[in-house]
Amino acid sequence: MTENPRPAIEGHGIGKLFKRSGGEIVTALDDVSLTVEHGGLAALVGPDGAGKTTLIRLMAGLLTADTGTLTVLGIDIAQDPQSVQDRIGYMPQKFGLYEDLSVQENLDLYADLHGVTVEERKRTYPQLMDMTALGPFAKRQAGRLSGGMKQKLGLACTLVRAPDLLLLDEPTVGVDPLSRRELWEIILHLVREQGLTVLISTSYLDEAERCARTVVMHDGKVLAKGPPDSITKIAAGRAFLASPPDGQPARQLQARLLDDPGVTDAVPQGGRVRLVKTSADADVPAAVELVAVEPRFEDGFMALLHKAADTGKSASMSLGQTAKRHNGETAVEVDNLVRKFGTFTAVDHVSFAVKTGEIFGLLGPNGAGKTTTFRMLCGLLPASDGTLRVAGVDLRKARASARQRVGYVAQKFSLYGQLSVIQNLEFFAGAYGLSGRRRKERIAWAMEQFELAELAKLPSGQLPGGYRQRLAMAAALLHEPEILFLDEPTSGADPLARREFWQRITSLAEEGVTAIVTTHFMEEAEYCDRVIILDAGQVLAQGTPAEIRAHAPESEDHEPTMEDAFIAVVEEARREHGRPGERSAA
Amino acid sequence: MRDSLLRVASLVRKEVLALMRDPRSRVILFVPPLLQSFLFGYAATFDLNHAPYAVYDEDRSAASADLLARMDGSGVFERVATIQQSSDIARLIDDRDALLVLRIGPDFERKLSAGQQADIQLIADGRNSNTAGTAVSYVTAIVSGFNADWRAAHDMPDPPVTTSVRAWYNGNLETSWNMIPGLIGTITLLQVLMLTALSVAREREDGTFDQLLVTPIRPSEIMLGKALPSTVIGLIQATIILLVAQLWFKIPFAGSFVTLYAGLIPFVIASVGIGLFVSSLVANMQQAMLFSFILLMPFILLSGLATPIANMPDVFQWMTLIDPLRYALDITRRVYLEGAGLGQLIGDIWPMLLIGAITLPIAAWMFRNRLT
Numbered sequence: 001m002t003e004n005p006r007p008a009i010e011g012h013g014i015g016k017l018f019k020r021s022g023g024e025i026v027t028a029l030d031d032v033s034l035t036v037e038h039g040g041l042a043a044l045v046g047p048d049g050a051g052k053t054t055l056i057r058l059m060a061g062l063l064t065a066d067t068g069t070l071t072v073l074g075i076d077i078a079q080d081p082q083s084v085q086d087r088i089g090y091m092p093q094k095f096g097l098y099e100d101l102s103v104q105e106n107l108d109l110y111a112d113l114h115g116v117t118v119e120e121r122k123r124t125y126p127q128l129m130d131m132t133a134l135g136p137f138a139k140r141q142a143g144r145l146s147g148g149m150k151q152k153l154g155l156a157c158t159l160v161r162a163p164d165l166l167l168l169d170e171p172t173v174g175v176d177p178l179s180r181r182e183l184w185e186i187i188l189h190l191v192r193e194q195g196l197t198v199l200i201s202t203s204y205l206d207e208a209e210r211c212a213r214t215v216v217m218h219d220g221k222v223l224a225k226g227p228p229d230s231i232t233k234i235a236a237g238r239a240f241l242a243s244p245p246d247g248q249p250a251r252q253l254q255a256r257l258l259d260d261p262g263v264t265d266a267v268p269q270g271g272r273v274r275l276v277k278t279s280a281d282a283d284v285p286a287a288v289e290l291v292a293v294e295p296r297f298e299d300g301f302m303a304l305l306h307k308a309a310d311t312g313k314s315a316s317m318s319l320g321q322t323a324k325r326h327n328g329e330t331a332v333e334v335d336n337l338v339r340k341f342g343t344f345t346a347v348d349h350v351s352f353a354v355k356t357g358e359i360f361g362l363l364g365p366n367g368a369g370k371t372t373t374f375r376m377l378c379g380l381l382p383a384s385d386g387t388l389r390v391a392g393v394d395l396r397k398a399r400a401s402a403r404q405r406v407g408y409v410a411q412k413f414s415l416y417g418q419l420s421v422i423q424n425l426e427f428f429a430g431a432y433g434l435s436g437r438r439r440k441e442r443i444a445w446a447m448e449q450f451e452l453a454e455l456a457k458l459p460s461g462q463l464p465g466g467y468r469q470r471l472a473m474a475a476a477l478l479h480e481p482e483i484l485f486l487d488e489p490t491s492g493a494d495p496l497a498r499r500e501f502w503q504r505i506t507s508l509a510e511e512g513v514t515a516i517v518t519t520h521f522m523e524e525a526e527y528c529d530r531v532i533i534l535d536a537g538q539v540l541a542q543g544t545p546a547e548i549r550a551h552a553p554e555s556e557d558h559e560p561t562m563e564d565a566f567i568a569v570v571e572e573a574r575r576e577h578g579r580p581g582e583r584s585a586a
Numbered sequence: 587m588r589d590s591l592l593r594v595a596s597l598v599r600k601e602v603l604a605l606m607r608d609p610r611s612r613v614i615l616f617v618p619p620l621l622q623s624f625l626f627g628y629a630a631t632f633d634l635n636h637a638p639y640a641v642y643d644e645d646r647s648a649a650s651a652d653l654l655a656r657m658d659g660s661g662v663f664e665r666v667a668t669i670q671q672s673s674d675i676a677r678l679i680d681d682r683d684a685l686l687v688l689r690i691g692p693d694f695e696r697k698l699s700a701g702q703q704a705d706i707q708l709i710a711d712g713r714n715s716n717t718a719g720t721a722v723s724y725v726t727a728i729v730s731g732f733n734a735d736w737r738a739a740h741d742m743p744d745p746p747v748t749t750s751v752r753a754w755y756n757g758n759l760e761t762s763w764n765m766i767p768g769l770i771g772t773i774t775l776l777q778v779l780m781l782t783a784l785s786v787a788r789e790r791e792d793g794t795f796d797q798l799l800v801t802p803i804r805p806s807e808i809m810l811g812k813a814l815p816s817t818v819i820g821l822i823q824a825t826i827i828l829l830v831a832q833l834w835f836k837i838p839f840a841g842s843f844v845t846l847y848a849g850l851i852p853f854v855i856a857s858v859g860i861g862l863f864v865s866s867l868v869a870n871m872q873q874a875m876l877f878s879f880i881l882l883m884p885f886i887l888l889s890g891l892a893t894p895i896a897n898m899p900d901v902f903q904w905m906t907l908i909d910p911l912r913y914a915l916d917i918t919r920r921v922y923l924e925g926a927g928l929g930q931l932i933g934d935i936w937p938m939l940l941i942g943a944i945t946l947p948i949a950a951w952m953f954r955n956r957l958t
Contacts, residue, residue, distance in 0.1 A: 375796075378796075378800050379799070379800070380796050380799055380800065395800075400802045400803070400804045401802050403800055403801060403802045404802050406800065407800075408796075408797065408800040410793050410796055410797060412793045413793075414792060414793030414794050414796060414797045415794065415797065416600065416604055416792075416794055417792070418603070418604045418607045418608050419600065419603055419604060419607065420607075423600075423603055426596075426599075427596055427599070427600045428801070429596075430592060430593060430595065430596025430597075430599075431593060431596055431597075431798070431801040431802070431803050432801055432802060433589045433592060433593065433802060435592055459607070475797075
């Protein structure tokens with residue numbers, strides 16, 4: 001919007017070191033150079049720990065670089081952070097909303113903080129409210145908004161004083177597909193209609209594909225820069241689709257392919273497996289017939305990452321020596337389950353059944369009632385009505401020893417942060433009554449299977465995100481449960497961690513473990529045997545991934561995806577019931 | 587049974603590790619009891635020192651000079667003014683220049699010599715009734731000493747009745763002798779209540795409590811796993827204060843340590859019970875803090891630490907019966923100063939055990955059944 005001759009952001013040779021509490025030095029950024037031109041949308045893409053957040057915090061003047069130069073809007077950020085901060089909008093991963101204030105009060109507060117005049121407010125407020133569709137909720141407490149609405153409010157608060165440059169740090173983490181789509185519409189509107197310059201960091205690769213320019217980061221270094229096409233091209237001639245043998249779930253083929261040295265990446269897609277070969281002429285098991293397809297951004301990204309990092313490690317695993325399979329029986333049965341909180345019905349007559357050895361997915365937007373259903377299944381919350389059976393009993397009423405058959409991984413990391421990795425494992429081994437040789441064996445098993453040995457002495461609160469997830473799973477599997485509950489295990493995880501997670505779940509299912517997983521990554525439904533889609537506490541659709549996909553509208557330019565189907569199902573249900581677009585999270 | 591013990595042992599180990607691995611909580615366990623015992627030991631005293639007083643001596647005789655010399659030499663009072671007219675009295679008291687004014691009438695010596703009753707007037711600042719009362723009783727003591735000596739010197743018969751006061755167990759009626767043994771209970775309650783009230787609340791906030799509830803651990807085992815380490819920590823804190831009383835304030839210990847601890851253990855159990863009960867009710871750490879503060883104030887007021895329970899209205903006296911600190915104060919003071927034996931303390935011990943026996947099971951039940 002200005003005729004500034006210099007780019008909006010210009011950085012050369014930026015380096016930043018951090019010291020962990022143990023005194024260990026971590027390189028967050030290593031010789032990073034990048035430019036972001038005025039106008040348009042640029043993306044910082046990379047797995048967790050790539051340095052995306054550190055880089056954005058440097059640009060916002062919240063940290064200073066150890067080496068290199070960084071100018072933002074033509075100003076050296078190290079010299080004069082204040083005058084940069086006066087002109088940029090910065091939205092951190094967890095935006096500082098005041099949960100006890102209403103939507104309007106939060107907006108007023110940020111307008112006051114930035115000294116926005118009353119006249120300006122008259123002009124911008126209706127625009128912001130209209131854009132974010134928060135108008136009808138102006139009086140609602142921010143703490144009672146759903147995750148997606150909170151992010152929209154955070155964005156609105158960042159935009160109250162019309163910045164010249166907008167820095168967004170992973171704004172869509174933990175946000176369901178519908179809200180994610182709405183957020184993106186707002187961002188694209190800002191870029192196209194208002195000519196705003198936006199830099200967004202993300203680990204969603206489909207989001208990166210929508211940006212004009214991308215900067216791919218890994219381990220504090222820039223791996224590649226350029227328009228998304230240039231990244232996609234890396235996988236040219238290497239992307240294929242493979243069909244699993246009849247009657248076998250795609251995930252089994254996918255897990256096998258991931259372990260194949262000739263394969264860089266594999267994910268289940270539409271009942272088949274999409275794979276990227278290490279090179280165009282690499283050998284892949286002859287038994288599989290390959291159909292060449294156009295590469296997409298994710299393929300190029302994974303190929304790039306694979307080259308840069310040792311990501312080829314297999315996460316296939318085995319539960320232990322006593323695992324047995326007895327498929328066909330009913331592991332979990334839920335009939336007309338209801339849960340009310342006052343007048344609010346969080347779970348509304350939900351029924352489903354899960355067979356032993358199945359991977360069962362609960363899909364739905366934030367506040368759909370997934371977590372509430374989970375808490376009832378695990379005996380943490382009494383049901384208002386209906387019946388539920390887990391391994392044949394209602395865990396809330398059954399003897400405590402019945403819980404021996406169940407493992408539970410909560411949405412939030414919930415192990416003891418002060419205790420070290422090994423101490424956590426020892427504690428949960430004791431909690432599940434393991435002692436003596438058996439206890440030693442199981443802890444050794446967990447350390448080996450989840451590759452935790454190197455970090456054994458680190459307080460678990462200081463573990464990097466991916467390792468926390470592993471530790472949480474290890475703790476839940478120590479006692480070899482028959483049924484494993486995983487609440488949003490991949491929320492906020494990057495593509496690498498998610499592949500690793502699903503590979504583990506696939507191997508566990510092979511051994512007869514029943515896994516019940518909630519997720520709002522729709523493509524992850526492809527790993528499940530069956531899924532249900534929940535919204536507003538009700539089951540909207542139920543079936544195999546193929547059956548769910550059939551709900552998606554016909555599309556000319558691509559095969560219908562799980563996400564298309566999900567959005568179609570939810571929108572149709574909301575039209576029928578005339579429900580508001582968003583609800584507060586339960 | 588073996589499984590159950592194993593689970594409780596895991597829980598206890600986890601609690602101790604979680605506390606000891608965090609440098610901040612290590613400090614919080616041991617420094618505040620030390621600081622608080624010094625603070626209370628020095629700051630909370632009713633003893634008078636250098637209380638300012640003024641003199642309006644209309645007699646100016648040898649007798650009045652003798653009386654005033656006794657006042658000035660007592661160490662308790664310090665003369666800040668000698669006034670010449672009665673109108674100055676009001677000003678001195680109003681401006682808080684003097685805590686009391688001693689007025690000696692014009693015919694003081696003449697009346698004494700004649701064997702008549704000679705009055706002196708004492709005007710005290712009643713705005714702080716405690717201090718004024720103490721000051722007046724000191725003056726009374728000085729005056730009766732003067733009386734006795736005057737009669738002896740002038741060959742007069744002794745007054746028909748004299749009271750001679752002897753305070754037992756605390757000969758000089760020093761406040762610190764009363765206050766510091768009382769602190770063993772008070773500070774321990776404060777610390778234990780905070781520690782336990784926060785413990786479950788923290789786990790609820792961190793989500794670790796859910797993780798506990800999905801394991802085969804039973805609520806009663808969680809309760810034991812929380813109560814055992816908290817009780818030990820409470821006893822350690824009580825010991826720190828006891829050591830301060832012994833080694834720093836050097837208050838003579840009349841009783842037996844075995845008896846003292848036999849009384850302290852049920853007290854700490856009752857405090858842990860109340861703390862866990864609070865913790866099982868609240869949803870987060872903020873509420874836990876608030877609740878414990880709301881409870882602490884009445885517990886301390888009703889305990890008899892500062893004001894005797896016998897002075898309270900009946901209703902409040904009944905309320906003191908559910909205050910574990912009330913019993914703990916009785917035990918610590920009596921064992922400390924009076925050397926009371928275990929048999930004399932049964933009446934204090936069983937109510938505390940009862941408090942523990944009610945609060946702990948309720949807390950355990952609430953762990954699972956509190957609606958979230």
